[in-house]
Amino acid sequence: xxxxxxxxxxxxxxxxxxxxxxxxxxxxxxxxxxxxxxxxxxxxxxxxxxxxxxxxxxxxxxxxxxxxxxxxxxxxxxxxxxxxxxxxxxxxxxxxxxxxxxxxxxxxxxxxxxxxxxxxxxxxxxxxxxxxxxxxxxxxxxxxxxxxxxxxxxxxxxxxxxxxxxxxxxxxxxxxxxxxxxxxxxxxxxxxxxxxxxxxxxxxxxxxxxxxxxxxxxxxxxxxxxxxxxxxxxxxxxxxxxxxxxxxxxxxxx
Amino acid sequence: xxxxxxxxxxxxxxxxxxxxxxxxxxxxxxxxxxxxxxxxxxxxxxxxxxxxxxxxxxxxxxxxxxxxxxxxxxxxxxxxxxxxxxxxxxxxxxxxxxxxxxxxxxxxxxxxxxxxxxxxxxxxxxxxxxxxxxxxxxxxxxxxxxxxxxxxxxxxxxxxxxxxxxxxxxxxxxxxxxxxxxxxxxxxxxxxxxxxxx
Numbered sequence: 001x002x003x004x005x006x007x008x009x010x011x012x013x014x015x016x017x018x019x020x021x022x023x024x025x026x027x028x029x030x031x032x033x034x035x036x037x038x039x040x041x042x043x044x045x046x047x048x049x050x051x052x053x054x055x056x057x058x059x060x061x062x063x064x065x066x067x068x069x070x071x072x073x074x075x076x077x078x079x080x081x082x083x084x085x086x087x088x089x090x091x092x093x094x095x096x097x098x099x100x101x102x103x104x105x106x107x108x109x110x111x112x113x114x115x116x117x118x119x120x121x122x123x124x125x126x127x128x129x130x131x132x133x134x135x136x137x138x139x140x141x142x143x144x145x146x147x148x149x150x151x152x153x154x155x156x157x158x159x160x161x162x163x164x165x166x167x168x169x170x171x172x173x174x175x176x177x178x179x180x181x182x183x184x185x186x187x188x189x190x191x192x193x194x195x196x197x198x199x200x201x202x203x204x205x206x207x208x209x210x211x212x213x214x215x216x217x218x219x220x221x222x223x224x225x226x227x228x229x230x231x232x233x234x235x236x237x238x239x240x241x242x243x244x245x246x247x248x249x250x251x252x253x254x
Numbered sequence: 255x256x257x258x259x260x261x262x263x264x265x266x267x268x269x270x271x272x273x274x275x276x277x278x279x280x281x282x283x284x285x286x287x288x289x290x291x292x293x294x295x296x297x298x299x300x301x302x303x304x305x306x307x308x309x310x311x312x313x314x315x316x317x318x319x320x321x322x323x324x325x326x327x328x329x330x331x332x333x334x335x336x337x338x339x340x341x342x343x344x345x346x347x348x349x350x351x352x353x354x355x356x357x358x359x360x361x362x363x364x365x366x367x368x369x370x371x372x373x374x375x376x377x378x379x380x381x382x383x384x385x386x387x388x389x390x391x392x393x394x395x396x397x398x399x400x401x402x403x404x405x406x407x408x409x410x411x412x413x414x415x416x417x418x419x420x421x422x423x424x425x426x427x428x429x430x431x432x433x434x435x436x437x438x439x440x441x442x443x444x445x446x447x448x449x450x451x452x
Contacts, residue, residue: 238360242310
């Protein structure tokens with residue numbers, strides 16, 4: 001009976017998956033003998049010889065989503081005094097005021113740490129990231145424009161990108177100080193300059209080196225590396241936080 | 255060499271898809287009411303509060319109807335529409351995949367597109383029945399099928415012919431046309447609905 005149930009559950013999963021393109025073969029995928037995507041095949045390249053970083057990616061693990069300064073010792077960012085006080089307050093409040101609790105967006109650089117798939121697409125003049133989480137997008141302009149001088153602060157900031165060898169380098173400014181960089185509540189300010197270096201190691205793996213330089217909140221920059229892996233033969237789902245947010249009213253702090 | 259000759263001789267016969275890419279601004283706020291109201295099967299049904307008040311995604315074709323700008327990006331296998339409203343997007347697959355057979359109902363549905371002469375024809379199904387079709391509150395069921403024909407009339411103008419087919423809600427399908435104008439001088443700005451909720 002149990003195995004029958006499992007089989008039914010399995011079949012149901014398959015049917016659902018097919019219905020939503022979750023099991024739809026991705027074009028131009030290198031495959032092993034078993035037909036599955038060969039994640040260790042060489043990274044593909046675009047016609048102009050640059051690495052092709054497009055595809056659906058999923059962050060590996062939660063550690064930076066919880067604490068973006070987790071690699072530092074003693075596990076803390078180099079805070080300016082006011083930022084240390086704000087961080088302490090947020091920790092003591094058990095993250096009650098995390099914008100995510102209200103379905104506000106994750107900003108830069110938290111967005112690349114959210115353990116939800118995102119899709120990178122390349123178009124003339126821009127790299128586009130579609131996030132399954134919140135069904136939101138981010139544009140990274142590659143048409144040679146400079147960063148704006150005095151951008152209106154936003155959750156995602158204003159991003160431009162360029163190639164440096166095999167690295168796609170993204171510079172972002174204009175990030176709103178409403179953004180929390182992680183669920184622990186590391187603040188970021190409008191003075192921040194975030195640099196992301198995307199490098200596709202092979203077909204199935206990417207390194208994103210993220211440097212946070214925010215002299216208003218921190219005494220020195222630091223760098224983390226996300227290691228997302230490729231999700232083959234699938235597509236993004238729709239995710240609407242406001243549809244069923246049952247958390248907000250239950251979240252209490254001190 | 256032979257390959258090059260074959261390629262060159264074939265090249266003129268390859269019909270390029272029209273280029274719809276760019277930032278477009280709807281010319282005014284459209285309503286379906288005049289076309290839809292006489293066709294309603296249950297005209298007296300209560301419509302309840304606007305689902306948009308919760309900042310859930312407003313749905314299709316309501317996102318097309320304005321007034322906020324949208325941006326079209328094109329690749330060979332997929333057209334992406336970025337909407338300033340909600341900073342949300344739709345993926346329209348043009349790689350020949352069929353529409354899903356029994357999709358999980360969603361706010362923006364599942365879209366496939368094909369090029370017919372100079373128009374991109376987008377078919378969308380798999381909607382929940384929570385969204386309104388327009389600001390006037392025109393209802394629909396999960397049987398809704400929306401066909402959008404995007405045609406760039408000239409460099410500056412995009413026409414979107416929108417056909418609503420929902421046999422559980424309307425006596426027969428109907429069509430309206432939304433017009434949009436190229437806005438080359440602007441980029442989309444971030445718009446987070448919750449920050450504008452009154």
